Amino acid sequence: MEHLVNPRVKDIQISGIRKISNLVSTYKDALTLTIGQPDFPTPDHIMKAAHAAIDAHKTTYTPNPGMLELRQAASAFVKGKYGLDYRPESEVIVTSGASQALDITLRTILEEGSEVILPGPIYPGYEPLVRLCGGVPVYADTRKNGFKLTAELLDPYITEKTRCIILCYPSNPTGRVLSKEELADIARLLKDKSIFVISDEIYSELIYGQPHISLASYPGMREKTIVINGLSKSHSMTGWRIGFTFAPEEITQHMVKVHQYNVTCASSISQYAALEALTNGVDDALPMKEAYVQRRDFVYNRLLEMGFELEKPEGAFYLFPSIEKFKLSSMDFTMKLLEEQRVAVVPGDAFSIYGEGYIRISYAYGMDILEKATERMEAFVRKL
Structure with a gap:
């Protein structure tokens, strides 16, 4: 068969x-x-919060996009840390890890033949999801550019079929980070283009010697950027499988439909652990x-x-x-x-x-x- x-x-x-x-x-x-x-x-305080949730029998379904108090905490976290402003009621989804966040995002925005620009080399988890959606991965070779997908390097790869650009900085596998000026150049390039940006910021808390800056914080970029983050790296919670999407309401309202039929909701116990992480473990x-x-x-x-x-x-x-x-x-x-x-x-x-x-x-x-x-x-x- x-x-x-x-x-x-x-x-x-x-x-x-x-x-x-x-x-x-x-x-x-x-x-x-x-x-x-x-x-x-x-961290031990997160483990204790999970134990408490189990002892309190908090083992039922949560709302599809996640517990409201967790979405509120996630919204407050990215606002306090990175200056991003998302309404927890309608612009935040709690996912089963950042990988599932990527999956529902790409399913929502891609259709057959959509081109997705990726910086190469890149984490191998993106291309299969693009192909499963009928999209076409287009690699931009960053090897002679310090492994950075800058605006100058990106521009020639943009076509009328470009639906999305994936930015993943800090980068896996290179550890490189785009500077404030390099992000500003990308924002100027894309500001007037009808192209989505998926900004995978899972390593945002692990930047050395400088603050993390999200492309979504630049003028004209919030409405076309889907920010993906999670707790796997920042709070050493890989197995808890908690991720987040932050996107404008008109995009999130469709992403949550895909999420609903994909996993219904993230694990309730993991969500209570995540709530502790984002309230009492902001600097973990x-x-x-x-x-x-x-x-x-x-x-x-x-x-x-x-x-x-x-x-x-x-x-x-x-x-x-x-x-x-x-x-x-x-x-x-x-x-x-x-x-x-x-x-x-x-x-x-x-x-x-x-x-x-x-x-x-x-x-x-x-x-x-x-x-x-x-x-x-x-x-x-x-x-x-």
Whole structure:
């Protein structure tokens, strides 16, 4: 019966990140730097709030877009942190993680043949969702532009079929961040164009040495921008699966229909945990961010010592060094490093063809692991 499966689903591949992670599990002595998951536990006060919700039997459906008090807290959070102003009653949806937020957004705004511009290299979770909607991914090569999709780079890719542009900064896999001026240039370019922007800001609380700025805060951009965020990275709540969409009412009213038939509502217990996170844990990310800065600087400097060429990330918890000088494909480099030194990284080609020639290293791990892993990497590259 497989011949009757939707061809679009059959054409989708399992994420390269998951492929390598699954492979690594067979190497019991491997040090893994693959998954973008905070190594910090969910803050204790959030755990207690979830326990309290369970004890109070708060296990029923919530309103489709999420509990109003949580939407109010989410609205207050992005207003206080980033100056964004969204009405919780009609412009905020609580989703089952940022991935589901992306799914319902793309289902709402795309139709057959719609072009979606993505900066390459990019997290592999976007393209399959675009294709499932009948959209056409259009990659803008950012490799010679410091991995930044600036207005000058973006402009030539815009056509009459362009329906949406996806911006994901801080970036996975590169950790790069668009500056205030670069965002202003994009806003000027798009201000008078009927094109949606999906601004994936899941790493907004993990920017180093500068404030996070959302494209939606620029004149003329709020009405065409769908902001996506969540608690996975900011509050170390990956498994709780809580994300958010922030968009004008005329867009949100349609997105919530897709959301309703997609999951009905996010987990009630997770929503109560999220409410605690966004009220009494507004700055929970700060101690994690301090640790990530230390880790970033350590791994970045070690890679430079080994002779790698790379951009210094301003956010998230990834490094994306070039391996072209070693004359190996990203997959061959990854497999040899795993087999010879038992260190696992993600091959760059997992992030589109524009990631070939690079590897992604996650530094969301303790310093002891990072020190051992970089020692092994140094031994490996010295032999190449």
